[in-house]
Amino acid sequence: MTSTLKGITLKGSTELVADFFSFGINSILYQRGIYPPETFSRVTHYDMSLQVTTDSKLKNYLTNVVSQLKEWLYECTVQKLVLVITCLETNEVLERWQFDIECDKSAKESSAPREKSIKTIQDEIRSVIRQITATVTFLPLLETPCAFDLLVYTDKDLVVPEKWEESGPQIIDQSEEVRLRSFTTSIHKVLSLNLKHSSLYEQFVVLHLTCCLSARCVALVLCVLLSFIFAGFHLSLH
């Protein structure tokens, strides 16, 4: 998997970012239980084991989206990629996984490779995926049958390809945000964000946890887990 090139070109950066999205979306689908876990198989990538779907229809859909996304990343016309999870019964948006993409447009013209080792980029990607897996621990279980959709925020003057159509932004009203880590290939920068529908109890817990993740303290995380359990008791009592 190591390439012999020393720097990062625009094409290489798009490949890295598209790979990240492909594996990241797969792991989110596995972690949130949108598809049953037996439809996933384990693969090794970025020096860690990830879950990738084996369902042919889903694979087809993901490859379509990711290939189109690669084109747009190469042209630097994409601003955000959003994974929206909706509840099928109430048609309500429950979660949004938002990936903001900042593209350095000067890389197109210069076409000289930038100095950033692939190892550091892979390390950053690995930490982001690990953080995604960690955030799932404090998200509520999705009990109702859910479906997901991938939205792409592009520039207005873009020509919409034939299989794509415009859609609404699928915003959650009364949401809570958890900002995750970002990684950069020195040409593309990807910021990750998770929004979910809020309730009073969860607001209390999320406040704690956002402080913890920013402080990166394991002991604090344990304290929060204890408070979580305590709050669970409190709720059960009521």
Add this chain to the structure above:
Amino acid sequence: MLDILSTYDTTVLTTLRSFNTFISRPERSQLQSERSAESGNLQNQYKRQMELLEAAERVHTQHRYLQLDQEKKQMELSHKRARFELEKAVSESARDLGHEVDRNQELLGRIRKLEERETEAKKNLSEQLEENSSLCKKVEGLNKKLEERDTLLNAANQTITSLKDEIRDLRQNIQNQELTISTQTLENQELQEQLDLQRRKYQEVFQRCQSLQDAQSSCSEHIIKIKELETRLALQEQDIVIVKNVKSEVARLPDLEKDLKRLRDENAFLRESRENCSLLKEKVEGLRSKLERMEKTKEELVNMELEKEKLQAWENLGQSTGLNIRKPEDLSREVIQIQQREITLKEQNYALGSRVRSLERSQSTLLAEMTQQSSKIMEEQNKREAQESLVRRLQRRVLLLTKERNGMRAILESYDSELAPSEYSPQLANRLKEAEEVLQRTQNHNMDMEVLTFSLFQVELELETAKKEQVSAADSCSSATKEEVNILRQKIEDLEKERQRLEEQNNNLEMRLERHNLQGDYDPVKTRVVHLKMNPTAAAKQQRQQDVEVLREEVTRLRELVRSLQDGGAVGLSQDLRKQMESSKLTNQRLKEVFQKKIQEFRTVCYVLTGYQIDITIENQYRLTSVYAEHMEDSLLFRKGSNGNMQLMETEFSKTLGEMVALHLHHQKSIPAFLSAVTLDLFSRQTTI
């Protein structure tokens, strides 16, 4: 030092002793001379005491002086001793110093020598280290060679051992294979024997199979026969059941006939009564209609009376109002006249009102004019007053001037009178001129002052009028300016408040925008949100909708089924059940027909063959009528007892057969013989007759 102190003490003691003795002597002498002359010795005593005191003091001072001398001597001695000792110490230390210095130099020389030796030793060391390193390298080279040779040797040894192991393994393999070959040959023989056994068994089994198959075929034939017999049994049982049902139904027949007769009689009776009923009903209806008509006429009567009263009232109206009213037309005419009068009056009213208003307006304008005129009058009054004051002032001035003039004239006259004797005219003339000038100046000054005061007064008046105007009529101007100022201030304040509010709004909106951007909102001018048409959410929603529709259809279908089931049982059944029901009904009907036919046949056959028609009148009671019976009512009644025996019941016909009953039933105890005897008897009677 101690000797000195002891000498000091001794001198002190000696002096004290001497002093004491000195004191005691005079005391003794005093005592001695006391008796002799007491009075004259007091002074001497006093003097002696004084002398003693002085001596004591001297002694004391001497003592002190001696002490100090001794101290001084002692100090000097100590000083000397100290100096002596110090000199000793100094000399000793100087000696030590010299010794030390010598030692130091010796040590320095030694150090230098040692350092030289050290450098030599280091050089030697380095040389030796180099030799060592070279030797080490040689040794290492030799060691490496040794190791290589060792490894080669080891490798050779290992190959030897491995080859030996291989040889052993191969030999073992050969042995194992030989063993296996032998075992396999043995197995082969065993297997062949087993094969033979199996073949024999197979042949036996084959024969058995054939026999079994034959048996099975016979079994199946038997089974078929059994089934046929079972079906026949079932059919017969069904026949029995049907016969029982039919018998029970047949037993009910006479009751039904009785009911029929009763009902027919009732019917006839009811028909007769029905005609009567109809007649009565017609009468009742006629009466009712009459009643209604009467009631209607009553109501009409009442109404007519009311109208009559009304009309009378109307007639009286004419008399009561005093007008010439005979008909309602007159009334209407009067009403119209009144209305017209009313209209005219209203018009007059409105005209008057408008005139009043115009008059009021004119009055108001006149009032305004009046006020203006009054104000003008006031102004003119003020002006007049001013003029009057001016006039007064002028009159006062005139008076003053006349007075001055008179005075001046008087002065002049006096001066003239005085001038005649004296010749101070030029001076006087000068003085006069000066005085006149002064006068003129003062007068001018006065004029100016008066003008000023007048102008001031005018200004004051104007101010007052202006103030009044402001207060009375143009009060609004100043207040207008004040109001304008206030309004402008308020406007400024309002604008500032609005600005602050707008700033806050701006901040809030910016925060909201940021928050929305974070949540995923976008600016439609710059960005666009796209997704694939065939996305999992859309597919899932479609699937869900399809499922929902399918479920709804099923629900409606099931509801219809349930409703139909609730409404009519046999009608609403599903098609299968309906078919089954219909088929079962058909079979029932067919069976009934078949049974009826069969029963009829059987009964007729019985009747023909045995000569008796057997009817079941009541449960367990059988009535037999013979073919050859003389009368229709001749019948024999048999009852089945609880123990199963048939007993003959008493009937009119059986009374005539007393002999046969006694013979066949009582004596022979055989009912068929009795019955056949009866038939024979009847037959014989019939044929003979």
